[in-house]
Amino acid sequence: MRRPLSPEDHKISFTQFVFTIYKTQIGIGILTLPRDLVETTGTDGWISLLIGYAIAVTVSILIIAAMSKYPNDTLYELLPRLFGAWIGGGLSLLWIGYAAGGSLVMLLWSIHLTQVWVLPAISSPTLMFLFVLPICLYTFHGLKLVGRFGEFVYLISFWMPLSLFWGLKDAHWLNFLPIGHNGWVNIILAVKTTLLSFLGFELAFILYPYLTEKKRAIQGVVFANTLALxxxxxxxxxxxxxxxxxxxxxxxxxxxVLLKLIRLPFVERFEIIFVALYLVILFATIVPYLYMAAMGANRLLRTKNHRYYTIAFLAGCVVLSVLFRPSFWQLQWMGRQYGKAGFLLAFLFPVFLWLWGIGYRFIRKERHP
Known part of the structure; x- marks a missing residue:
């Protein structure tokens, strides 16, 4: 019989806070972002990326500012406190759906990526079953293990982006000129694409109350977003x-495709090894979102264990993989819909929550001077 989780199972260090957010942000985006940007604004996409980073950092700081007024509350306690039981419960349900949707979309993308690049002969249900086992184990044992998983993934994968520097040996620096040739309108339009790549910082809503060094929380979210940038x-x-x-x-x-340019005497197709290892990074995106959803369901229904919801969700994913095998275009559509939800909940909602919190405290102060 499993022991119940203790408060110590949820405490996370500063580095765990940083790397959990950072590794959640680096999902599928690093593989597709260059193409997504060039379709909108050409090689001026790096400007859009910097603007998106500035916005993500600003919103992250607002999340910490809102949470710092109620340092022991997660998002799921804060919403009923500020909006009442019914509205707060409805908003909590939206966040649970958003987090669960993020886990599902990333799981489906992980399977698709594996089938295209590594194991084309393996069926989707088989891969789904193999993937949910480690995900389930890491989600079961509290927030501390989720944080340790983020640290572990960073340590084994920090070299992976650096391997792309191999592409510089045939670089064409004139591709960047003239700077701004696609116009500022397109640069601004591409900012939304970059914003979606920074999704993951909203995990601060559930990580902050368990952070042992809360005074460094703002430093942590800035550091995580900078690593993502x-x-x-x-x-x-x-x-x-x-x-x-x-x-x-x-x-x-x-x-x-950049990795296909790498030729080593002892490795024929380096990109296959890269993708196989990259699955661990994708798991580092899935696990925190799944934990966020399971925690929310646990708090909303006032039960004692988030594990039941984890098992139910992952079992549903296995069944779904048997009944539904999405194409690349269907996955792109799902990603766009999730991106719209992320824009509303991760970027706009924290600003609203911060302003609402200021108004809420002002009204209480007026009523109870």
Missing amino acids: ITYSIATVISFLQFSEETLKEYVWPSL
């Missing part, structure tokens, strides 16, 4: 230097 910049800039705009539009996974 560096990683995305490496993939984006090197792709722009290696490929022309028209060529880049033809590649679905431009970062993986």
